[in-house]
Amino acid sequence: MIGIIGSGTMGSGIAQVAAQSGFNVILYDVESSMLARAISSLASTFNKLVEKGKLKQEDADAAIARITTTITLNNLAPCDFIIEAAPEKLDLKQSLFSNLESLISSHAILATNTSTLSVTQIASGCKRPQNVVGMHFFNPAPLLPLVEVIAGALTADSVVATTVDLAKRMGKTPAQVKDVPGFIVNRVARPFYLEALRLLEEGVADHATLDKLIRDGGGFRMGPFELMDLVGLDIGYAVSVSIYESYFHEPRYRPSLLQQRMVESGRLGRKTGKGWYEYHGT
Secondary structure (H helix, E strand, C coil): CEEEECCCHHHHHHHHHHHHCCCCEEEECCCHHHHHHHHHHHHHHHHHHHHCCCCCHHHHHHHHHCEEEECCHHHHCCCCEEEECCCCCHHHHHHHHHHHHCCCCCCCEEEECCCCCCHHHHHCCCCCHHHEEEEEECCCCCCCCEEEEEECCCCCHHHHHHHHHHHHHCCCEEEEECCCCCCCHHHHHHHHHHHHHHHHHCCCCCHHHHHHHHHHHHCCCCCHHHHHHHHCHHHHHHHHHHHHHHCCCCHHHCCCHHHHHHHHCCCCEHHHCECCCECCCC
């Protein structure tokens, strides 16, 4: 049984991957309305996969039936593996893990989907830090194959091995990385976003032109501004700030004021219908 904390885009995406892979899933969030939206969205996704011939109707029905929801943390007690996809707030994650540890069995694994926070620090408030590991999926989780598996300073080798095996059973490609700020992907991605933002700040070109140049000239599927809109400007900005602070204000990781202003104005990308681009009907 796999427990998943957080029914947003990432949490529900992980739930989809797990359910399609044959695992029973308990999806937790603080409000029943959030869970209702997540299940409705998942049902719609499964229907679209059936319509496109990518999934048989009986397999879609079986997958959605494997997902149950709860607003009571205690109901995650039977889970052997829990994946936390809560907001990127250290105190929140520490509190969740501390509470969960008192509910689950001593052998159960707590995995954080954090993209930048220290796995070691998240585990620091736990009595069994050896059972805490990083399992970082990428958005959208059902489509992107990579999963970063991060061992904290005290994570047991057996826990890392179990997490790697689980990722493979979910059809993912696990990459074992060290517990450093940004891990691999988000550290590599900083220049991709930040250099494009600096070019925009300096008036070298507009965002659409920069996206086109990077797509056509660099061979990327999406430009940096398109990708920021997909991920969410608020998430991207929070990651930038976290990495900048974690590397003791290293200048090359300095966040962009433009990015901050977009977040302050509520233009967060696809999820709000407007970011660097407009999304009608979102």
